[in-house]
Each structure stands twice: as C-alpha cells, then as structure tokens.
Amino acid sequence: MSTQTTRILYCHCAYAKVVAPEVKTAVLHGLAHAEVEFDAVPDLCEMAARADPRLRELASEGSLRVAACYPRAVKWLFASAGAPLPEQHVRVWNMRVEPAHTVVEGLTAATVDDDRAALEERGL
Amino acid sequence: MTLAIPRRSQVVLRGGDGTGLSAGDRAALAQSLLERGIEVSCRSAEGVTTVDMATLPAATPAAAWKPWFPVIDYSLCTNCMQCLSFCLFDVYGVSADRKIQVQNQSNCKTDCPACSRVCPAVAIMFPKYRHGPINGDEVKADDIRREAMKVDISALLGGDVYSMLRDRSAKAKSRFSKERDDDRALTERQNCLIALKKDLDVPAEVLAALPSPEEIMAKAEAARLRALAATRAVDPDAKV
Numbered sequence: 266m267s268t269q270t271t272r273i274l275y276c277h278c279a280y281a282k283v284v285a286p287e288v289k290t291a292v293l294h295g296l297a298h299a300e301v302e303f304d305a306v307p308d309l310c311e312m313a314a315r316a317d318p319r320l321r322e323l324a325s326e327g328s329l330r331v332a333a334c335y336p337r338a339v340k341w342l343f344a345s346a347g348a349p350l351p352e353q354h355v356r357v358w359n360m361r362v363e364p365a366h367t368v369v370e371g372l373t374a375a376t377v378d379d380d381r382a383a384l385e386e387r388g389l
Numbered sequence: 390m391t392l393a394i395p396r397r398s399q400v401v402l403r404g405g406d407g408t409g410l411s412a413g414d415r416a417a418l419a420q421s422l423l424e425r426g427i428e429v430s431c432r433s434a435e436g437v438t439t440v441d442m443a444t445l446p447a448a449t450p451a452a453a454w455k456p457w458f459p460v461i462d463y464s465l466c467t468n469c470m471q472c473l474s475f476c477l478f479d480v481y482g483v484s485a486d487r488k489i490q491v492q493n494q495s496n497c498k499t500d501c502p503a504c505s506r507v508c509p510a511v512a513i514m515f516p517k518y519r520h521g522p523i524n525g526d527e528v529k530a531d532d533i534r535r536e537a538m539k540v541d542i543s544a545l546l547g548g549d550v551y552s553m554l555r556d557r558s559a560k561a562k563s564r565f566s567k568e569r570d571d572d573r574a575l576t577e578r579q580n581c582l583i584a585l586k587k588d589l590d591v592p593a594e595v596l597a598a599l600p601s602p603e604e605i606m607a608k609a610e611a612a613r614l615r616a617l618a619a620t621r622a623v624d625p626d627a628k629v
Binding site for chain 1: 494
C-alpha cells in the first residue's frame with residue numbers, strides 16, 4: 266500500500282440496491298488488491314442528508330477520485346451538503362453502469378497519473 | 390494492521406507487508422463494516438489486525454432511514470417554485486436569498502419521485518431512483534421534451550393535481566349529498582390514485598397515506614402562497 270496525493274472515495278450505497286452487489290464487491294476487492302489508500306463510506310446520500318463535515322474535508326483536499334453513481338448526482342449531493350466539489354480536481358466513476366474492472370482501473374490509474382503529475386509539478 | 394476507532398462510526402484499517410491479512414480479507418472486512426454503516430479508511434501504515442466485530446453494531450443500514458430525498462441540480466433549476474408548491478410534505482423551502490432549497494429531507498416519502506416529475510427543468514434528482522435522468526443520469530433534449538409533456542398536468546389530468554382534487558372533492562360532496570354512494574366514491578378515489586401512481590410514479594403507500602382532500606387543499610394553498618411570496622420578491626408579476 267503506497268501513500269498517495271490523490272484521495273480515493275468509495276461509496277457502498279448501503280441503503281439501496283441500485284448498484285449491483287457483485288460490482289461493489291469487485292471494486293472493493295480491486296482497491297484492496299491494488300494496495301492503494303482509500304476511504305469507503307456506507308452511503309454518500311445519507312452523509313449528504315446529515316451534511317456530514319467529512320464531505321467538506323473530502324471536497325477540500327485536492328484531487329479526488331470517486332466510485333459511486335452518476336457524476337451529476339454526486340456533484341449536487343456534495344453541493345447540497347455545503348461541500349461543493351472542485352470540478353477540475355474530481356472524477357467520478359459510475360458503478361451503476363460501468364463494469365467493476367473499468368472503475369478500479371480508472372481509480373488506480375488516475376491515482377498513479379495524478380501522483381506523477383504532482384511530483385513533476387514539484388520538480389521531483 | 391491496526392484498528393483505530395476515532396469515532397464510533399469509522400474504522401481505520403492500516404495495512405502493509407506482513408500484516409497477516411490478505412487483500413481479499415481486507416476487502417471482505419471493509420464490506421462487512423460498510424454494511425453496518427461504518428466508514429472505513431484503508432491506510433498504509435503497518436500493524437496488527439484487531440477488529441472485534443462483536444463490539445460493532447450488528448444492525449444493517451437497511452433498518453435505518455433510507456436516504457431518499459430530492460437533490461437539486463442548480464445548473465438546470467430555474468427557481469420556478471413548482472416543486473415547493475407541489476410538495477405536500479414541506480420538503481422544500483426558500484433560502485434567505487429567495488432560492489429554492491431542500492430543507493426537510495426526512496419529510497420526503499421514500500421512493501416517491503413525484504416532485505421531480507413536475508419539475509419543468511428536469512432539475513430534481515433522486516440518486517437512488519431506478520431510471521434516468523431522475524437518478525442523476527445526464528439530461529438529454531428528449532428528456533426535457535418528455536418531462537415537459539408530463540409536466541403539463543392540465544393535459545394529463547384535466548387541470549393541476551390540486552384543482553383536480555378540489556373538483557373531485559366538490560363533486561363528491563355534491564354526489565354524497567344526493568346519493569351517499571360510498572362504494573362509488575371509493576371507486577372514484579381509487580381511480581384517481583391509480584392515475585397519480587401511473588403518471589407520477591408515486592408509490593401506493595404514499596398515496597394511501599395522503600391526507601384528506603380538504604387537508605391537501607389547505608397544504609397546497611399554503612405552499613402556493615409561500616412559493617408566490619418567494620417568487621414575487623424577485624419578480625413582482627410572477628405567478629405560481
């Protein structure tokens with residue numbers, strides 16, 4: 266497991282059955298096998314309803330990769346909780362429609378790319 | 390791997406070489422915690438796993454409130470206040486700067502997307518809804534056209550929902566006074582509810598829980614006045 270500058274956020278959508286369980290399981294396993302650091306939350310909707318301060322933390326910590334549902338929904342869920350996402354630093358993979366391997370590849374590949382870019386920015 | 394619980398609802402899994410916990414086990418543990426409503430952070434520091442599942446809540450989030458509430462896409466919202474004047478459960482309100490807001494999420498009726506059906510701008514999402522664009526899928530030109538047709542409740546139900554209910558209430562009163570035909574009244578009500586269920590995808594439980602037509606009218610009028618007041622603050626000639 267390596268320390269990284271890009272944060273990965275996984276939403277388990279635990280309160281509904283709109284994301285296929287096998288996709289959620291495969292994405293979690295994929296992240297664990299990829300040895301990347303990540304944060305996993307039971308349900309972003311539930312956090313947004315509570316205006317959980319964690320959403321503000323996540324939105325303000327620079328580059329963020331999210332495995333959840335439709336990007337438009339994720340964007341406005343964060344906004345509804347007073348935690349607008351900086352669009353240029355956020356990418357969302359949709360587990361409702363994208364296969365698990367695409368989600369995992371996107372999350373981890375992007376992390377590697379972003380870390381490389383961050384290092385280059387620092388002249389390292 | 391070590392377990393740290395900085396607050397009751399979060400577990401930090403620290404991993405690395407020699408932790409004794411495989412990636413598969415780590416994923417399974419994370420999944421089990423998430424299904425108990427507990428946040429999980431996987432971090433890189435090494436340690437020893439000490440997760441005592443017996444100390445964690447056994448209840449799954451399914452036992453709790455399903456987070457079902459409208460989410461407004463403000464890039465599409467025109468602040469027309471139709472949602473505010475339509476919703477009977479006070480889910481919507483207006484901010485100090487006269488902007489429509491979702492203020493009482495927990496008032497929203499689970500699985501009822503009706504307000505999103507009446508939004509002429511397709512700006513209201515329910516992320517856990519089955520179909521797009523209400524679930525947050527991209528809004529296409531066809532969606533706007535289709536929703537606009539559905540929004541035309543006048544065409545759909547012979548007037549807006551509340552005027553339809555008002556008319557039915559008046560007719561029912563008139564009929565009851567002449568006939569007192571309870572069976573026919575029940576059939577009428579059922580037909581009305583079936584139409585609402587079909588056209589707005591309102592769950593039967595929500596319809597069954599609706600207040601009386603008189604109460605609906607009173608609530609609708611109050612909501613309409615709130616919407617009108619909010620809109621007139623911006624545009625004195627506005628109609629809601």
